[in-house]
Amino acid sequence: MEQLLTYLARALVDQPDQVGLRISEVDGARLLELKVAPEDVGKVIGRDGRTVNALRTLLNAAAQKSGQKVRLEILDDRRNTANGQPAGAPDSPR
Structure with missing residues (x-):
């Protein structure tokens, strides 16, 4: 897998x-x-998110086959910015 x-x-x-x-x-599942x-x-x-969802589908099918x-x-x-907040996150109140 x-x-x-x-x-x-690659x-x-x-x-x-x-x-x-x-x-x-994590929680009984393998986290990749x-x-x-x-x-x-x-x-x-x-x-x-179509590509990552396709990858998840393939991995879930392979994982399910092996239980x-x-x-x-x-x-x-x-996603890390200069102020330590994720991109798109509101700035902290000052």
Whole structure:
């Protein structure tokens, strides 16, 4: 399953050498955290999240076949701004 995800992610991005995968167990499910170069995040997510949803569908089908549960999260360093707030978050009151 992890090999499938890294193979697909490397095929989607411009910088395949920066694809990384962190695996952990959370709430009885395997959590896969995919990290790509900041300029490739949009390619992995896709328009309206279609690409990441397709990846999740494939992973869930593979996991279900082996009796597991899996979650996929895309790590996005671009969401951090200078003030420590996620992009689009309202500024804290002053």
